[in-house]
Amino acid sequence: MPEWPDLHVVRGRLVKALVGHEIVLVRVGDPTVLRATRPVETALAHRRFTAVRHRGKFLIFDLDRGSIVVNPMLAGVFELADAEAKLTRTTALSLVLDNGTDLRYRDDKRMGKVHVLDEGEGTSSIHGFDELGPDAGALPWTEREFAERARATRRELRNLLMDQGFVAGIGNAYADEILWEAKLHPKRRVITLSDEEMSRLHRALVDVIARGVREVEAGLPPELGTKIRDHMRVRVHKGKPCPRCGTPIVKTRQGLDDMYLCPRCQSPPKGQIR
C-alpha cells in the first residue's frame, strides 16, 4: 500500500512531469476503479494540470477545470510511461499529455478509487477524505500536543497510528516500522504509556517517516510504478534477526492485517502472550 513517504515522493515527481501540460488523449482500460458522474473521456479531454497535491494516502491532481482524486488502497501505482508502450491488463487510466508523457494508473487488486470531480464538485463523496487528520510527514503538533491528542483516544498504538482521522498517511508497513523504532508493542494502549514512552513514539513517527521519504526518493526509478521497501527493518522480515537485538522477527495478525514485530524489543502488554 502506498503510504505517506511513497506518495510524497511520487507527488514531487509528478509535479515536474505534469504541471502546465494538457491532456490530449484519455484512455480507459479497466474501468472498475473509476468514479465519475460523466464519461471520463469527455470530463478530462483537453484539461490542463495546474497542481499535484497529496493528503494522507490520497493524491490530488488539480486541473484547470475540475480535479482527479486517487486513493490507491492496497496495490494502486502511478507510472510515467511512453505513450507508445502497450497498456497492461490492469491499467485503469492512461492520460497522454501534449509533451508525449503518459500518466498511467495501474491497480492489480482493483481496490483503489479514481474520483474524477467536476469543477465545483466537493470531496464529500470521497470516503474518509474530509475526516483526514494532519499529514504524517508534516505534523503541526508539539510533542506535548501529540501526547494529549493520542491519550484522548485511549486506543491501541497500532490502531491509533493507522487511524487516518488521527494522523493521515500511515498504513501497515510504516506502523510496524514506527512501533519497532519506538520499542513499543502494537497492542499497548496509549493510556498505559509513560511520558518517556510517549516521547519515543512521537520521535519514532517523525524520524521513520522522514527516513522513508529519503529512502524512497533515492530508490524510486524515473518511471515510478513500484514501491520502495528495502529500507524497512521489520516489515516483511519474518524470521530474520532484529537489527537491534538479533531476536527473530515475528509475523502475526491484527484483524485482517499482517503485523511484524520483535518479541524482545517490543514486550507485550500484561496478560498477553504477543
Ligand SMILES: [Zn+2]
Ligand atoms: Zn529486537
